[in-house]
Amino acid sequence: MDFRINPLDEQETLINVDYYEKKITVYTTRKSVAIRLQKKLGDPTKAYEHEGKISAVEYTRNLFDKDVTKFFSKMLIIGSYRKQENEAENEN
Numbered sequence: 001m002d003f004r005i006n007p008l009d010e011q012e013t014l015i016n017v018d019y020y021e022k023k024i025t026v027y028t029t030r031k032s033v034a035i036r037l038q039k040k041l042g043d044p045t046k047a048y049e050h051e052g053k054i055s056a057v058e059y060t061r062n063l064f065d066k067d068v069t070k071f072f073s074k075m076l077i078i079g080s081y082r083k084q085e086n087e088a089e090n091e092n
Contacts, residue, residue, distance in 0.1 A: 001038070003031045004053035013077055022063045026071050029056040036076050041067055 006029050013028040028034050034057045038044065044057035061068050070076060 001034070001047070002053050003034065004050055004055045005031060006055060015071060015077070017063070023060055024063055024068055024071060025058060025060045026077075027056060027058045032079055033077060036079065040070050040076055 011028075011030040013026070013030055013033050016025045016027075017023075018025070026037070028037070034044070034054070037057065037059060041059060045060040046058040047054050048056040048058070059071070061071070
């Protein structure tokens, strides 16, 4: 997949659990998270494009699917976010 690099202030990952429909949806604009999701779960349910490059991906699963628990892995969704990066961002 050819990803667009989104500015840090536009990067987000959302997890939505719809209890009525019994579905979970994970949406991310962060390239590293999208790549980890693809490695663990395969191709996304939907890919959003901007100027010919992928700007976000979305995964939708039934709550009873076997791979749903993978969405709650800290390393899969957050990764190894470094404290120094966060501190440097707050200084600007």
